[in-house]
Amino acid sequence: MRRELTLPAPGPAGAGRPGQAGPSPAVPPPALTADGLRKSYGQVQAVREVSFTVQPGEIFALLGPNGAGKTTTLEILEGFRTADAGRVAVLGIDPADRARGREFREQIGVVLQDIAVEPYLTVRETIARNAGYYPRPRDVDEVIGLAGLTGLERRKVRKLSGGQKRRLDLALGVVGGPRLLFLDEPTTGFDPAARQEAWATIRALRDAGTTILLTTHYMEEAQELADRVAVMARGRIVAQGPPDRIGGRDTALTRISFALPDGCPAADLPPGVTGLAAADDGLVTVDAAEPTAVLHQLTGWALGRGTVLRQLTVERPSLEDIYLRLTAPDRAAGQEGSTR
């Protein structure tokens, strides 16, 4: 499916309303600030201490296992729930401030986790209806193209597939031309091709100036899309930063692994390698802070012996490795609570 992915900037963000600039125009105020959020449901502390900021134009991903408090955090920021404690500013507005609720919702877009759209209207009618709620909506046809719903305009919503309904949900989230878009697990249940398309859409929105806060279970998604990520576990943020650096990923040891050549005991490896090596089932792994010298020794040794190093790989820890390490205590303690 061919799609036009260059978007005009949504009115409020691109136009830069006059008088909006703060005291220091060089550093724009954060699009979103959460400071010391707490929320309990009865005895369950869903959110214990959550603080982060999202800069304008950034894609920020909240990662975490089920029950970590991602959705509760998102719902506080979206104005659906009020925090027990803490301070929230989304586009300079407190989402719990009812007096400014309308002004707030005119500037945000929300795509919730569960699919829910009224069944009897067509795709086009549903989008046109929601467009009418906003002062400066995007063009309905542009939104249909953006969400990949071209050709389905006249189809009744109840006849759409699950993935198509999800795309309609996304269309409804962006039709108002939001400055900030909340996406709660936007690609859960998508096949790989659909996921790639959704990622392209999300990037196009960011490129048009939309700030995006998303939650996801997929490390690949966070790695592909996010400028910064925060890992949540048991109601707290346990690490945050760019996906390439989070949890010390950039300074973590590099892992070199290879199969031991046939008939060669591990003791025969060059001295600079043996000290770091761990052999297991014929596969040797070497964790090196500085892999250049180790690799040089290793490959020199192999060439000198006239052998090859089968299955040779050099890798830094993936985001998933870091994520699993960060959330390990949580899994050990057993998962608590459900997705809320």
Add this chain to the structure above:
Amino acid sequence: MSAATLSSRSSRRPRAIEAGLLWHQIRYEQLSFWRNTQNAVFTFAFPVVFMTVLGFLMRGGTASSYFYGRTPVAYYMPTIAALSVIGTCYGQLAVVLAMRRQDGILKRVRATPLPAGLYFLGLLAHCLVVAVTDVALIIGIGALFGAPLPAHWMALAVTLAVGAACFCGLGVAVASLVRNAEAAPAVVQLVLFPLLFLSGTYLPIHSAALNSVAGMLPIRPFNQALLAALTGPGLDWTHLAVLAGWGIVGAVVGVRRFRWNPRPE
């Protein structure tokens, strides 16, 4: 971001814009209703079938004191009209709202800038359209079986508007109080069914004690006000005041207790 800039973008809008938005909402509520053809047909079939059956059973009946000096058809025309308005504004609205909440549709409405008041006004207008159509059908069928045409059109319009608003308010209140959508039809029926009997919808009640009790509850005043509007003497202020009171009670409970979120806090 200066406070002055933001407060100049306050949420007060020109009335023309709000009226346009209300019209937009009413249009799409209507479209959504009529697109669900099966539901639309049954909504109107029920009072039509009911009135037709009663018409065949009661036609040719003479005016009697049992029917307060009216013919049976002339008595049943307003009570069945009331029944259809109650079914739409109270029953269907409560069930639809409970279902929309459970399905997460209300939460999505809340995520848009559409003001809650306009959303409910759109629903009220939709219920009023259905109620007026129902009543027109029942008056038409009643006329086929010899009932007189309404004696006081203005009184009828006022009574319908007050009645529809009152039962919409009560419908919203019930939707606010039930916990899940599956329970909503049962709760609606439980409240409705005995009250309909008590209020003379199916048979005239000639017990002063029962009538004084039923007169304090919402259905009998609506029956009586419609009876007065359709067959005289006209506007029945006392009963309309009781209806308005119940409408306000319903609206207050609805506004205080209404939840948009499928999951409670």
